[in-house]
Amino acid sequence: MHINILKALDRGQLTDMIYMKKNGEISKRKVKVLSVTGDSFKAYCFLRNTKRTFKIDNVLAFVPVINREREVI
Numbered sequence: 836m837h838i839n840i841l842k843a844l845d846r847g848q849l850t851d852m853i854y855m856k857k858n859g860e861i862s863k864r865k866v867k868v869l870s871v872t873g874d875s876f877k878a879y880c881f882l883r884n885t886k887r888t889f890k891i892d893n894v895l896a897f898v899p900v901i902n903r904e905r906e907v908i
Contacts, residue, residue, distance in 0.1 A: 839897045840876055844868040846899075849881075853896040854889060865900065 843850045852864050866878040869886065880887040 836894050836897055837871075837891055840868055840871055840891060840894070843897070843899065844871055844876075849900040851896075851898050851900055852889075852894055855893045855895055857893075861895070 842848075847867070849865060849867050852866050853861060854864055855861050862882070864883075865881040866887075866889075867881075869877045869879060871877075871891075874892060875888055875890050877886060877888050879885070
């Protein structure tokens with residue numbers, strides 16, 4: 836997971852993330868990674884509209900957001 840987070844940081848990608856909070860609650864968030872330090876990373880969270888700090892070990896899934904143009908027929 837650490838490598839995927841670093842790639843998103845390097846590429847400036849928006850990503851969809853499935854994250855488990857301290858209390859075990861699971862949430863889906865769209866984030867933009869801002870920095871990575873040790874076992875955590877800072878990202879702008881579009882769910883809360885603010886910068887947040889996330890533990891890398893609590894990330895369950897982390898995939899880039901791909902915007903595709905729709906084909907007009």
